[in-house]
Amino acid sequence: MHFGPHLLLAALEGLVTSAVLALTALGLSLVFGVMRVVNVAHGEFFMLGAVLAWAISTAISGHPALGFLAALVLAPLIVGAIALVAERLVLRRLNYNPEATIVATIGMLYIIQQLALTFYGPEARPVEPPFSYRILLPWFGYSGYKLSIIAASALLLVATWLVLTHTKIGLVMRATQYDSETAQAFGIPVDRVYAGVFALGAMLAAVAAVLIVPISQAHYLMGQDPLLLSFIVVIIGGLGSLRGTLVAAVLIGLSDGIISVFFSPTLAKIIATLLVAMVLVFRPQGLFGTASR
């Protein structure tokens, strides 16, 4: 294949990765930014989203788009509810202590993963895409659905940004992130904000998973990759910075796509990890993060 089409394919693949990664990492970043909780179980909420998408779309007969749309709405809601329960039962009782919550979310990771293995099983199960239009380029074919993931993800990111910057809920969240004690003093129910943010973070991961599951089946171990990549993105972009997360996701996604097409996927992972090390050494707060107060 010639250089031009080769690069185009690499960029398309990279953009799909970026789109999903941006949503997942944004969830992780929000939870850390507002709650100062490093949620190691984030990848499992992603997995739950995919597994639920399979369950919902299989339960609904008729055109595949119906099942998929139902999954797109219901799966994140259910995952959000599960995250809410986890937050109430575990994180709140630990007073959101940073060290304790890391250990607790590791525990949640294993509990969710093993429950999925027990009730869903070890198989990778497919979800039918809502439409299967194949875009025929002169050099190769490309899935139309994959392109729609990029659009859907962009829409969701814009929506999240609007919520955070233009609504009262967003204002309250940002206030809590800026200084939770002062926010509490001003009558903001910090406790409820935490619960909401944790649920929202999990929902973002779940919605990313529902988008990706028609092109990569639901499997109980699928949460590990996104977790690692999300951490890379969040560290590079700066924990808690929405803009940084977005830029880093596009950067990592595109470089992953291009490097793995032209060289090898292993090299792409090596470079991403090296980048994390460089950022941690030279700019520990991340590219767009602000130094902690």
Place this chain on the structure above:
Amino acid sequence: MADKNGFFDLSKTNLTRRTALKGLAAGAGLAVAPGFVRYSQAQSSAPIKIGFQSHRTGIGAAYGRWYEKTTAAAIKAINDAGGINGRPVEVIIEDDGTDPGRGAEVVGKFATQHKTDIVFGTLFSHVVIGSAPAAGEAKMPYFVVSEGHHVASTKLNRYVFQPGITDVKSQIQSMAPWIAANAGKKVTQIFPDFAFGYDHRDYLPPALKAQGAEVIAQIAIPPTESSFTKYFPQIPAETEVIYHVMVGPAVLTFVKELGEFYGSNRPQLFGFIDSLEATDINSPGLEFLDGSHFWEGSPRYAQPDDSAAQKAYRAAVGIDDNGAAVGDPKDVSTAAHMFGCWETLYVVKKAMEDAGYKGPEDRAKLVEATEALTEFAEGPEHPQGPKTFNGKIHQCFGIQNISKVEGGRLNVVHKTKIEDGLYEPEGDYTTQPL
């Protein structure tokens, strides 16, 4: 899984410690148990214990589940017929997480804690290779159902056997003439980037060359990869046949993305069914596979010429004519491989009877009795077909099936002969000390 550096893999330290504690507690419990000595004296009537190293979790989990079902069915059949040497057979299952490190631990656990008579059942080649030294060290007969060439290469040790499924080198050699004659001469290989894939990488080119065909590109893909389109530009345009063998949970994605990339204008496809094992070939997105060919160890779909033994085996394991679990058509089996569990257990039975096996002190005799076996006749104990066994390289050789995807099922279009897959032994395990 991409966490190759182990940054987040806290399971390792966690579980090792737990396993170690369990082992300590169990060891202490055994030492002080008053009945311990008496039990070993009454061994002749105690069950024969088979340690089953199962891929219950990890990328091999779908195989592990069906290996367990097949094993349970075989053990039931053996016990119903009076067990081995008049003793019932008991299977003890430990999960190896499809991980070589844990595989070796599990073998150690069988040897020291469960004190099983043998260890059995491993599929994934990196787990076999990782566990074999532990089996050799414990002088524990280790019967694998892996299909990799590592046992027959004589690079492992005298305690490792593969008597129930043909190895990849032999499979490739017996099918290469068919590929060159029917599919095409210019072949691009796509294989997983670990031991099992390397068998394909190393043995296909010479086998095809002997038939006047050639491998023009080899593409290795990490077994935990979840997206594949990025590899496809490496497939040269002049490719006539794509030879694919993929494993792990993302196999369906692999085949689907291949379909999106090529559409109907594709080269011929020849795949190992590993690329779609435990996956319904009628899944959405797989339509483009119609007309392509697959290797199958044992056919997934019931064939018109199935023997009575094959039918009885399918009924005992509980798979229907489409190779799915009876009562759950979505639960597709790993039919092409799991027959090896059934057949291996009958080889173990035969060898234990030949050796007059009484207990772990007879393990060396069991090894020698297994090495003395030469052939297995087709029948209820070997429903996949007849096999020969080479005791020097601990490997059996059987027939292979080439199946075509037609009308939403796999129909066998060619069966190889045992002689097609025989090769010069690369060594001799029997010269190693016991």
